[in-house]
Amino acid sequence: MVKLSVLIPAYNEGKKIRENLEYINKILNLLKLDYEIILINDGSKDNTLEESKKVKNIDILTYNKNLGKGGALKYGFQNSKGNLICFLDADLELDPSLINSFIKIINKKEADVIVGSKRHPKSKINYSLKRKFLSYTYNKFVKLLFRLKVNDTQTGIKLFKREVLERVFPKVSIKGYAFDLELLINADKYYKIIEAPIILNPKRSLREQRLGFRALFPILRDTLLIAYRYYTNKY
Numbered sequence: 001m002v003k004l005s006v007l008i009p010a011y012n013e014g015k016k017i018r019e020n021l022e023y024i025n026k027i028l029n030l031l032k033l034d035y036e037i038i039l040i041n042d043g044s045k046d047n048t049l050e051e052s053k054k055v056k057n058i059d060i061l062t063y064n065k066n067l068g069k070g071g072a073l074k075y076g077f078q079n080s081k082g083n084l085i086c087f088l089d090a091d092l093e094l095d096p097s098l099i100n101s102f103i104k105i106i107n108k109k110e111a112d113v114i115v116g117s118k119r120h121p122k123s124k125i126n127y128s129l130k131r132k133f134l135s136y137t138y139n140k141f142v143k144l145l146f147r148l149k150v151n152d153t154q155t156g157i158k159l160f161k162r163e164v165l166e167r168v169f170p171k172v173s174i175k176g177y178a179f180d181l182e183l184l185i186n187a188d189k190y191y192k193i194i195e196a197p198i199i200l201n202p203k204r205s206l207r208e209q210r211l212g213f214r215a216l217f218p219i220l221r222d223t224l225l226i227a228y229r230y231y232t233n234k235y
Helices: 017-030 048-052 068-078 098-108 129-146 162-171 179-187 213-231
Strands: 003-010 034-042 059-063 084-088 113-117 157-161 193-197
Touching: 003 017, 003 068, 003 098, 017 034, 017 048, 034 048, 034 068, 048 059, 059 068, 068 162, 068 179, 084 098, 084 162, 098 113, 098 157, 098 193, 113 179, 129 179, 129 213, 157 162, 162 179, 179 213
Parallel strands: 003 034, 003 084, 034 059, 113 193
Antiparallel strands: 084 157, 113 157
């Protein structure tokens, strides 16, 4: 049976993390998967760690300094055991039941990476015009720079064969919002990536997600840094 590792980076998610982890456990139990759940407490300043410890069947990794999503997932992967690795955002805007369909796709299509995509024709999304604008604009910017076949690099659920991350993670240095982009650009050189439909139900405002207009500068900076490495063969 396939061993699945679900990696969940969390930063200041104390209000909902216990409820969300219990729900993830429930769904994966219903799917009858051989799995492990790894919560990476990414230097949270609130009670994320304390609330996470109240949930059974969870492996918790924690450290004091905030490393960003990329740093957290790298650390989580280094401590995982699965031959399939799932990235899942802690806020559960994306239901963990999607994991089952992703596993079916990766087997049926003989793919190496499954990426949840807001732009898949079968996806059902419901979020603000502001968030749609930011997502659309960033996607067009990425297409212009890289001509990447993937239409949505940033959705918070992805499934990888272990060998992909073993090969690609050492090339990834971005730790913030553009981490997913750098990871997929490098994976696209060697592996088959397929986009899958999602159901997205926002649970937080843009401000709470730290994705307002004030965040645009570091996102732009990191994306241009990736472009520099890409076009100068630094990878």
